[in-house]
Amino acid sequence: MSALSAIILRDLQLAFRAGGGSFQAVGFFSIVCVLFTLAVGPDIALITEIAGPVLWTGALLATLISLDQIYRADREDGSLDVIAATSEELALTAAAKAAAHWLSTGLPLILATPLLAILLNLTADAYFPLLMSLLIGTPGLSLIGSFAAALTVSLPRASLLISIIVSPLYIPILIFGAGAASAGAAGDPQFAANLKLLGAATLFAAVTAPLASAVALRSNLD
Amino acid sequence: MRQDAGRRCAGSFNIGGKLTKKTRRIYLALGAFAFAAAAVGLTLSALKSSITYFYMPSEIAALASTPSKAIRLGGLVETGSIEYLSPKGGSENEALVSFSVTDGGNSIKVTYAGLLPDLFREGQGVIVQGSFVDGGSVLKADNVLAKHDENYMPKEVADALKEQGYWNETSKSD
Amino acid sequence: MPGLYELANPVRFERIARPALPWLAGITFVLSALGLYYALFNSPADYQQGDSVRIMYVHVPAAWMALFCYTVVAGASAVGFIWKHPLADVAAKEAAPIGAGFTFLALVTGSLWGKPMWGAWWAWDARLTSVLILFFLYLGYISLWRAFSDKTRAARLAAILAIVGFVNIPVIKFSVDWWNSLHQPASVFRAGGPTIDASMLPALFLMAGAYMFFFATALIQSMRNELMARRCARMQAVDAQAASILVEN
Numbered sequence: 001m002s003a004l005s006a007i008i009l010r011d012l013q014l015a016f017r018a019g020g021g022s023f024q025a026v027g028f029f030s031i032v033c034v035l036f037t038l039a040v041g042p043d044i045a046l047i048t049e050i051a052g053p054v055l056w057t058g059a060l061l062a063t064l065i066s067l068d069q070i071y072r073a074d075r076e077d078g079s080l081d082v083i084a085a086t087s088e089e090l091a092l093t094a095a096a097k098a099a100a101h102w103l104s105t106g107l108p109l110i111l112a113t114p115l116l117a118i119l120l121n122l123t124a125d126a127y128f129p130l131l132m133s134l135l136i137g138t139p140g141l142s143l144i145g146s147f148a149a150a151l152t153v154s155l156p157r158a159s160l161l162i163s164i165i166v167s168p169l170y171i172p173i174l175i176f177g178a179g180a181a182s183a184g185a186a187g188d189p190q191f192a193a194n195l196k197l198l199g200a201a202t203l204f205a206a207v208t209a210p211l212a213s214a215v216a217l218r219s220n221l222d
Numbered sequence: 223m224r225q226d227a228g229r230r231c232a233g234s235f236n237i238g239g240k241l242t243k244k245t246r247r248i249y250l251a252l253g254a255f256a257f258a259a260a261a262v263g264l265t266l267s268a269l270k271s272s273i274t275y276f277y278m279p280s281e282i283a284a285l286a287s288t289p290s291k292a293i294r295l296g297g298l299v300e301t302g303s304i305e306y307l308s309p310k311g312g313s314e315n316e317a318l319v320s321f322s323v324t325d326g327g328n329s330i331k332v333t334y335a336g337l338l339p340d341l342f343r344e345g346q347g348v349i350v351q352g353s354f355v356d357g358g359s360v361l362k363a364d365n366v367l368a369k370h371d372e373n374y375m376p377k378e379v380a381d382a383l384k385e386q387g388y389w390n391e392t393s394k395s396d
Numbered sequence: 397m398p399g400l401y402e403l404a405n406p407v408r409f410e411r412i413a414r415p416a417l418p419w420l421a422g423i424t425f426v427l428s429a430l431g432l433y434y435a436l437f438n439s440p441a442d443y444q445q446g447d448s449v450r451i452m453y454v455h456v457p458a459a460w461m462a463l464f465c466y467t468v469v470a471g472a473s474a475v476g477f478i479w480k481h482p483l484a485d486v487a488a489k490e491a492a493p494i495g496a497g498f499t500f501l502a503l504v505t506g507s508l509w510g511k512p513m514w515g516a517w518w519a520w521d522a523r524l525t526s527v528l529i530l531f532f533l534y535l536g537y538i539s540l541w542r543a544f545s546d547k548t549r550a551a552r553l554a555a556i557l558a559i560v561g562f563v564n565i566p567v568i569k570f571s572v573d574w575w576n577s578l579h580q581p582a583s584v585f586r587a588g589g590p591t592i593d594a595s596m597l598p599a600l601f602l603m604a605g606a607y608m609f610f611f612a613t614a615l616i617q618s619m620r621n622e623l624m625a626r627r628c629a630r631m632q633a634v635d636a637q638a639a640s641i642l643v644e645n
Contacts, residue, residue: 374452
């Protein structure tokens with residue numbers, strides 16, 4: 001396990017130090033929310049109504065643009081070859097990379113959400129369901145996204161291709177996540193059902209994505 | 223620094239080999255199976271409470287308060303409840319119309335101004351999108367969709383079935 | 397120098413495919429003509445939908461083929477990935493654009509039927525959304541293939557994506573049963589027999605047969621094209637090598 005925690009620790013250090021991806025993702029998230037609000041205009045009631053979906057979409061897009069960085073630097077400086085060659089279970093290593101991505105991107109996004117929610121005039125009842133759904137859903141985004149990053153790691157420029165590959169795989173998480181957020185805000189009993197499906201999607205991704213990532217990494221490196 | 227870290231974690235892969243490869247694989251497989259089982263369990267439990275594209279009138283009645291946001295209401299157009307409220311000047315379909323949507327138990331009155339789909343008629347499954355007005359007694363529809371069932375047959379067959387009494391109206395209320 | 401094993405299969409494929417193609421194309425033509433005749437003239441109007449029911453004969457087989465083609469892509473991908481069979485890789489690659497076409501046809505004809513019947517071109521219900529996801533999956537798969545210049549690597553990676561994306565197929569098939577959706581449940585392949593009147597089934601099955609034979613024809617022809625293109629690329633590479641040796645001497 002020490003090897004896996006070393007990978008997570010190293011990725012976190014890289015992400016939070018100067019030039020790291022964490023702050024960029026949070027910045028992008030804020031900009032998406034602000035742009036959306038400006039485009040909608042001064043209709044406060046409408047902004048309140050779409051706040052949950054906008055925050056979910058913003059978090060998803062911010063995750064999307066950060067995916068390319070998961071394996072890129074490791075591939076360029078050669079450490080990915082070392083990791084793949086010495087790793088006892090490449091799937092576990094891929095899971096650690098996804099975990100590091102969530103800790104350095106997903107978690108900061110969730111922490112930034114309450115602040116942005118104030119800008120979007122989110123109602124008080126809606127905070128808990130929104131944060132809850134993000135907490136359950138964003139690990140799934142990191143897992144599925146790390147698979148797409150592993151698929152394209154040997155390509156020179158892949159961020160656009162990653163978006164095309166990963167979007168259809170993200171749709172269920174977005175539907176159940178945003179659905180849970182708005183159902184919870186309305187006091188609707190479908191909150192629990194949406195949250196369960198969201199949890200199922202993340203768990204399913206936790207099983208399949210590391211395995212598929214490992215196979216994809218091996219195919220890309222040989 | 224990055225190179226350094228790479229070497230550090232690469233080295234540590236060889237330490238801590240207490241588990242043999244086989245037992246580690248078994249643990250991993252068990253873990254994966256537990257995750258997958260939990261995912262299936264959550265899905266089944268969520269489907270039991272049925273995620274819906276629309277609400278039935280009884281589900282609305284069971285809610286603590288009438289929803290303030292726009293909702294989708296699904297059910298059958300109650301027989302004899304269709305009323306054209308505006309004078310039938312132009313096309314009948316364009317008229318302001320009111321009808322009740324029922325699921326056998328409860329029914330909810332709906333008003334709608336606009337073009338109705340071809341399949342709209344008494345006893346037909348419909349999905350109405352709109353929000354409650356008049357203190358929650360009437361649903362003002364922005365949109366009326368007719369839900370088709372899985373039965374396809376020529377008109378003569380449908381008539382013959384009705385004549386012989388084999389027609390099962392409730393089978394269309396899915 | 398490509399191994400003998402790699403060459404042997406495409407050669408055998410060509411030997412079978414070339415004489416089979418005219419037959420497949422002929423059957424496609426006959427079934428399409430018969431199917432369209434039945435669909436447009438020799439089948440009854442529906443008791444509720446009237447003549448709009450005829451859209452079903454184009455729409456429903458296209459939706460079946462959308463799922464079937466993806467199954468072919470995923471199946472061929474699995475064969476290509478596990479046994480490293482080059483022909484299976486080519487089959488998976490070439491089936492995807494055809495499947496994307498059928499998916500697009502199903503979406504468009506469904507929309508054309510939905511406007512008069514439901515009263516909306518599009519509704520975000522489970523069946524429609526999951527078929528749209530399928531369309532995007534096809535696009536992602538095709539894009540991934542096109543991104544790599546190394547065909548062997550592209551085949552392996554695209555295969556992984558196709559197999560992972562296969563989870564969407566049962567979701568599409570059962571979405572109308574699991575969720576309370578706007579789209580009607582299955583009418584033909586369902587427990588308890590079809591709920592379509594027997595007089596409408598010939599047109600439906602003729603069209604389904606026409607689509608299936610069209611798929612076979614188009615798949616085999618585009619596989620031949622792809623194999624030919626790869627052979628050209630290999631010969632050009634050999635030519636270039638020979639030329640460079642001549643220049644050096």
